[in-house]
Amino acid sequence: MSAYEAQSSSEHLLEVKNLTTRFYTEDGVVYAVNGISYTMDEGDTLGVVGESGCGKSVHALSMMRLIPIPPGKIEAGEVLLRGRDLLKLSEEEMRHVRGAQLAMIFQDPMTSLNPVLTVGFQIMEALKLHQGMSDHEARARATELLEMVGIPEASLRLDDYPHQFSGGMRQRAMIAMGLSCNPMILIADEPTTALDVTIQAQIMDLVKRLRDKLGMAIIWITHDLGVVAGLAQRVNVMYAGSLIETGPVKEIYGNPHHPYTAGLLGSLPRPDDPPGTKLFSIKGEPPDLLGLPKGCPFAPRCTYAVERCFHEAPTLEPTEPGHLVACWEKERVEKIQ
Amino acid sequence: MVNYVIRRLLLVPLILFGVTVLIFGMLQFLTPVERSALYVRDIPKNERALEGVIKQYGLDQPIPVQYWKWLVGTRDPHTGEIRGGILRGDFGYSRTASEPVADLIKRRFPATLELALWAVLPVVSGGVILGVIAAVNHNKPIDHIARIFAIVGWSFPDFVFGLLVLMFFYADLKWLPPGRVSDWANQVIMSPEFHNYTKLITLDALLNLRLDIFWDAVRHLILPVVTLSYLWWALQMRVTRSSMLETLRQDYITTARSKGLAEKVVIMRHALPNALMPVVTLGGSTVVGLLGGVVIVETVFDYHGMGLAFAAAAVQLDVITVLAFTLLNSLIMVVAYVIVDVLYAYIDPRVRLD
Structure with a gap:
């Protein structure tokens, strides 16, 4: 490998190549993530959108190597973090990546904190593990972190248990925990879904503020298109375990090329719609990941589908710079849109 | 936390009061003649004398008065001696053991305590630890083996299991003896050189630095402990495993x-x-279950503890002894x-x- 190649492979912060995860269950093989590839650079915020069960979370857990094995199995692919393939690391090496370089926060703050350990202990744990801090140092840093995420009287609240925190405060504590070791990438798996709308807005503001201050990259997984619009620079749209469209957020929202993305955006209610306007919905159900149809997974629900879509799976092709779509009929979709 | 513990502890006397009321209520199903056995060793054959005893101890008085007397005892008008009174530790006279129940308990309790304490060992190691190991290795060979052992233990009645191991390890293989200690060891224990600090033979043997006696006592304990604890470690292992998986x-x-x-x-953390x-919830039931189990296990292995005395008393309708043991068991349970x-x-x- 030449010096140039070595550099080029490590030029992105994160490079996911052909990530493929399956679950071998008693009912059959679940094709959860089917060969997705994308890249991210320092300080990027990537939104990952799609319906429930489209593989958004499994793709994130696969990168963290946290899917249960068995029944799960990462079949193929590479996850290059600064050029280092996480999927090839030993479990021991991977442990030093988790929490330190790649941190994750989860959907439901009510269940993702351990009820029998204090919030402070749970934050300090990672600090002591990855940064070798003493109890005293870790405590001081944990206080700082809780203050940073806006929890008043932080030094006192460290000794509280999760049930003494409200939902919003727990998610703040989770964010503090995720950011404790200054990770390169924070993966947020629907972190606002379980919260009230007002609290959602507060958490979003907090994350934006922290991103600008700390400069970490964020992968924000959500099914809420509005959230992504306000936060991300790039969007990955996933459907049935595949990445079907990716591009800058303005491109995706203003100029969607995939019928599914267009359908998703079309199903958002608009403030200027007259009262009584029926909401648009995409017909049909997302496919059962147990037995994926041949060809494009969206074809059975797609109004643009042609013969070819049912036989041959489309690959991601660029339409504009940085905007890639997996659709055979993308030109036609674009025209009609 | 401290508040919580104090509140729980305050409940103890209340519960025990309820238990005594219940037990006393059961006593009232007996006739005054039968109840007079609380106070006299030999029930006089002469009916007149019996009437005198009943009168003397107020067994024909209103029930609340009797309850009070049952708790604190009655003063003998002639000698001035206070007799009875469970609060004074006087539970009456055991017909079957031919001694006061309190003495019987004092003599037999250490043996049962020793058996029960040793039974905790397999319940914790076989139950809790194996349960965790099985859950962590879900569906691997160790999990299957643990589950098979648990199902066997769970479905075997302890008296059947006890008899089987007795037949096999005592009668056929002559590996492990019944009873509490061998005769030679008993002589050593009775001798003045041997100090009975705790009355638990295994512990005393260690404190006296007599490893031979310790080993003898352990050999006698193995079969009863295994029989007594099998059901409970099997249950604990199932509960721990499923709780851990969850x-x-x-x-x-x-x-x-x-x-x-x-x-x-x-x-772990x-x-x-x-x-x-x-x-932990099942731990409470385990204590209760072990208390019930000792009656059968001690009988099967001729192990001279409370259970054996309890069984003898129950068979011979020695109500006084049975009630005293019931009260003691309730206390332990609470x-x-x-x-x-x-x-x-x-x-x-x-x-x-x-």
């Missing part, structure tokens, strides 16, 4: 792993305390459940607050 599926376990903690830390709640409650609060901070 806990390992929780979101906060994924959170713990996502922090980069070692799997050992995730299991994050999963185990949460998984222990049902295990204490066991208080310990369970305190353990809950220790493990789960959410319990401490309400």
Whole structure:
């Protein structure tokens, strides 16, 4: 490998190549993530959108190597973090990546904190593990972190248990925990879904503020298109375990090329719609990941589908710079849109 | 936490009051003649004399008055001596053991305590520890083996299991003897050189530095302990295993792993305390179950403890002894459940607050 190649492979912060995860269950093989590839650079915020069960979370857990094995199995692919393939690391090496370089926060703050350990202990744990801090140092840093995420009287609240925190405060504590070791990438798996709308807005503001201050990259997984619009620079749209469209957020929202993305955006209610306007919905159900149809997974629900879509799976092709779509009929979709 | 413990402890006398009322209520099903056995060793054949005893101890008086006297005892008008009174530790005279029940308990209790304490060992190691190991190795060979052992233990009645191991290891193989100690060891224990600090033979033997006696006592304990504990470690293992499996599926376990903690830390620090709640609950029932189990196990293995005395008393309708043992068992149970409650609060901070 030449010096140039070595550099080029490590030029992105994160490079996911052909990530493929399956679950071998008693009912059959679940094709959860089917060969997705994308890249991210320092300080990027990537939104990952799609319906429930489209593989958004499994793709994130696969990168963290946290899917249960068995029944799960990462079949193929590479996850290059600064050029280092996480999927090839030993479990021991991977442990030093988790929490330190790649941190994750989860959907439901009510269940993702351990009820029998204090919030402070749970934050300090990672600090002591990855940064070798003493109890005293870790405590001081944990206080700082809780203050940073806006929890008043932080030094006192460290000794509280999760049930003494409200939902919003727990998610703040989770964010503090995720950011404790200054990770390169924070993966947020629907972190606002379980919260009230007002609290959602507060958490979003907090994350934006922290991103600008700390400069970490964020992968924000959500099914809420509005959230992504306000936060991300790039969007990955996933459907049935595949990445079907990716591009800058303005491109995706203003100029969607995939019928599914267009359908998703079309199903958002608009403030200027007259009262009584029926909401648009995409017909049909997302496919059962147990037995994926041949060809494009969206074809059975797609109004643009042609013969070819049912036989041959489309690959991601660029339409504009940085905007890639997996659709055979993308030109036609674009025209009609 | 301290408040919580104090509140639980305050409940103890109340519960025990309820228990004494119940037991006293049961006593009232007996005729005054039968109840007079609480106070006299030999029931006089002469009916007149009997009437005198009944009068003397007020067995024909209103029930609340009798209850009070049952608790604190009655003064003999002639000698001035106070007799009876369970609060004074006088439970009456055991017909079957031919001694006061209090003496019987004092003599027999250490043997049963020793048996029960040793039975805790397999319940904790075989039950809780194996349960955790089985859950962590879900569907692997060790899990299957543990489950098979648990199902066997769970479905075998202890008297059948006890008789089988007795036939096999005592009668056929002559490996392990019944009883509490061998005769030679008993002579040593009775001798003045041997100090009975605790009356628990295994512990005393160690304190006296007599490993031969310790080993002899252990050999006698193996079969009864295995029989007594099998059902309970099997149950504990099933409960621990399923509780642990359930806990390992929780979101906060994924959170713990996502922090980069070692799997050992995730299991011991994050999963185990949460998984222990049902295990502790069953711990209370285990104490109760072991108390019931000793009656059968001591009978099968001719182990001279409380259970054997209880069985003898029950067979011969020695109501006084049976009631005293019932009261003692209730006391142990109440204490066991208080310990369970305190353990809950220790493990789960959410319990401490309400």
